[in-house]
Amino acid sequence: xxxxxxxxxxxxxxxxxxxxxxYLVATVGPHDAEDVFQETFIAALxxxxxxxxARNLHSWLLTIxxxxxxxxxxxxxxxxxxAGDAEEVAGSxxxxxxxxxxxxxxxxxxxxxxxxxxxxxxxxxxxxxxATDMSYSAIARTMDSTEAAARxxxxxxxxxxxxxxx
Amino acid sequence: xxxxxEKQLQKMLTQTPxxxxxxxxxxxxxxxxxxxxxxxxxxxxxxxxYGELLVASTDRGVVRLALPTERGHARSRDDVxxxxxxxxxxxxxxxxxxxxxxxxxxxxxxxxxxxDFEVPVDWSLTSPGFRSRALHAxxxxxYGKTKTYAEIAKSAGNARAFRAAGTACGHNPIPLIVPCHxxxxxxxxxxxYGGGAEMKRGLLDMEGVR
Numbered sequence: 307x308x309x310x311x312x313x314x315x316x317x318x319x320x321x322x323x324x325x326x327x328x329y330l331v332a333t334v335g336p337h338d339a340e341d342v343f344q345e346t347f348i349a350a351l352x353x354x355x356x357x358x359x360a361r362n363l364h365s366w367l368l369t370i371x372x373x374x375x376x377x378x379x380x381x382x383x384x385x386x387x388x389a390g391d392a393e394e395v396a397g398s399x400x401x402x403x404x405x406x407x408x409x410x411x412x413x414x415x416x417x418x419x420x421x422x423x424x425x426x427x428x429x430x431x432x433x434x435x436x437a438t439d440m441s442y443s444a445i446a447r448t449m450d451s452t453e454a455a456a457r458x459x460x461x462x463x464x465x466x467x468x469x470x471x472x
Numbered sequence: 473x474x475x476x477x478e479k480q481l482q483k484m485l486t487q488t489p490x491x492x493x494x495x496x497x498x499x500x501x502x503x504x505x506x507x508x509x510x511x512x513x514x515x516x517x518x519x520x521x522y523g524e525l526l527v528a529s530t531d532r533g534v535v536r537l538a539l540p541t542e543r544g545h546a547r548s549r550d551d552v553x554x555x556x557x558x559x560x561x562x563x564x565x566x567x568x569x570x571x572x573x574x575x576x577x578x579x580x581x582x583x584x585x586x587x588d589f590e591v592p593v594d595w596s597l598t599s600p601g602f603r604s605r606a607l608h609a610x611x612x613x614x615y616g617k618t619k620t621y622a623e624i625a626k627s628a629g630n631a632r633a634f635r636a637a638g639t640a641c642g643h644n645p646i647p648l649i650v651p652c653h654x655x656x657x658x659x660x661x662x663x664x665y666g667g668g669a670e671m672k673r674g675l676l677d678m679e680g681v682r
Contacts, residue, residue, distance in 0.1 A: 317553075319498060
């Protein structure tokens with residue numbers, strides 16, 4: 307049904323706010339997650355009344371969060387070392403910025419550091435797969451890639467984690 | 473044995489944020505959304521002697537006030553919000569702070585310390601024509617006074633349309649502030665009320681109507 311009415315925006319916050327914040331903590335780090343969370347929902351709020359249907363609002367929000375996280379890494383790495391390796395710098399930002407004890411509330415700091423050191427695409431794919439329990443097709447939609455690329459990113463990320471986090 | 477199974481990874485990565493973290497992030501979001509003018513409807517729940525009320529306002533004024541009971545049924549918050557999303561705007565966010573004034577005036581009213589509401593009204597949900605004229609007439613009935621359905625019909629321009637005046641009251645989106653409890657049948661008694669006849673009687677008693 308394409309004309310399913312949009313739910314009140316508050317319902318999106320109630321139902322998906324925790325997943326979006328959890329995803330951002332795992333991708334941009336706890337230090338900046340709150341700010342990127344707000345940017346995500348402000349962008350969603352701006353676009354909301356133009357949305358044509360109410361399907362897949364969960365992956366719609368995570369797509370926005372994913373794009374905001376990428377923007378965040380880009381602006382961070384530009385500021386950090388103009389001529390450096392963007393992925394390398396982006397990955398190291400959260401851990402250099404926050405003390406291990408304030409890194410995660412429920413997770414494992416070592417694992418989190420290993421995840422944050424993954425290249426952005428692998429990191430996003432791994433987090434979407436294991437932290438928000440998304441299907442590969444939903445990850446592909448969220449990251450604007452193919453299902454095969456989503457599988458590959460998750461697989462490669464997982465291999466790397468297994469190598470480093472043993 | 474591989475030290476990192478998918479299940480372990482899932483367990484360790486699922487960083488459900490604490491309620492406090494989520495709450496702080498949401499409060500900051502509300503402030504930003506407010507500043508950017510992105511909240512079309514803010515709502516809050518307010519206690520009353522009759523149960524929980526839901527008040528919703530646009531930047532023009534109160535657009536909807538839902539009583540605990542509506543048309544004989546326990547009213548659900550989700551139904552009210554979904555209807556607002558479909559009829560006014562889906563950009564609806566709970567924001568008790570933005571409804572401070574509405575909440576204060578309602579509390580004072582139920583404590584018997586307020587006879588007039590000062591918060592503006594947004595009439596978006598009232599269809600123009602007879603219904604709108606009837607409800608505007610209802611809005612002018614002072615505290616502690618009553619009018620009959622026939623009198624409201626007359627004010628709205630059709631003295632014989634007392635039934636339609638009753639229907640207009642039945643569709644009042646903003647009871648209490650637009651005081652349809654002050655409209656009674658000419659035959660006596662308190663008549664019908666969306667929130668239930670008992671509530672209507674209670675409100676009229678409180679206002680000293682005999």
